[in-house]
Amino acid sequence: MKNGKGFIEVIDMERLQKVIAHAGIASRRKAEELILAGKVMVNGKVVKELGVKVSSSDRVEVEGIPVESEVPVYFLFYKPRGVISSVKDEKGRKAVTDYFPEIEQRIYPVGRLDYDTSGLLLLTNDGEFANLLMHPSSEIEKVYIAKIKGIPTREQLRSLEKGIQLEDGKTAPARAKMLSLDKRKGSAIIELTIHEGRNRQVRRMFEAIGYPVMKLRREQYAFLTLHGLKSGDARELTTHEVKQLRALALTKKS
Incomplete structure (x- = not known):
């Protein structure tokens, strides 16, 4: 909600980093970094402490720019x-x-x-x-459907479920299920459920067991x-x- 001057309007007292995060400027962690770096001002004064709280009457600026509140979508x-x-x-x-x-x-x-x-x-x-x-730590489950080149054995799928060593560490336990296979074309459709979010993780997991991904879709996120x-x-x-x-x-x- 705006206070008529284009600045954040907060109901009750809220921690500064939470207000910035709610405004869509940055995550709360990033907001904390901005505060500690002296890039946030409240009522014209630089704030470098994370415990500061603000109210609807306070003017908040990040890097000299007034922060407008947005309705969360x-x-x-x-x-x-x-x-x-x-x-x-x-x-x-x-x-x-x-x-x-x-x-x-x-x-x-x-x-x-x-x-x-x-x-x-x-x-x-x-x-x-x-x-x-x-x-x-949230461990939100994500379900992927992968079309891979080749047909893995059950034991190879189990290796994905147990966790497989990648260059950035071993993956967490997962669930793998073969949905279909095509012996003539030498391909398979696998459902893989993970809760991590590493870069290109699903593709790298299949590549690690020798089956490159041809097509990949995230089918589900939590529920x-x-x-x-x-x-x-x-x-x-x-x-x-x-x-x-x-x-x-x-x-x-x-």
Whole structure:
């Protein structure tokens, strides 16, 4: 809510970093870094302490720019292949936010999907919410459907489930299920459920056992699915779904 001057209006007293996160400027952790770096001002004075609280009458600025509050929005998007999971791309490639031209809020993706990977992606302007879901301790399950070159054995799939050594460490336990196979074409469709979010993780896991991914789609995120959506479609999350996601992440962290 704005106070008529374009500055943040907060109901009751809130910690400064939380206010910045809710405004969609940055995650709470990033907001804390901005405060400690002396880049945040409250009522014209630089604040470098994390315990400071502000109210609706306080003027908040980040790097000299007044921070306007935005109504939090939450979207479920069916990302197509060939689209980058970013707000914009210096190479001129299509970005996920290009599919939301009518949205005034500064939304950004929660995590990312590779350029060549399609499927379920969340977007929001709620930095605190995004940071909560992306935190490793939240252990939000993601279900991927992968078409791979070759037909793995049950033992090879078990190795994925137990955790497999990658260059950035061993993966956490997962679930792997063969949905179908084509002996003539020498390919298989595998469902893989993980809760980590490393860069190109699913592709690297299959490559590690000798089966490169030909096509990859994220089918599910926590309890959310792509049901009713076509590639490039989006819908707003319901208030209940947002509460469920937040509760799920907090339960995992506790």
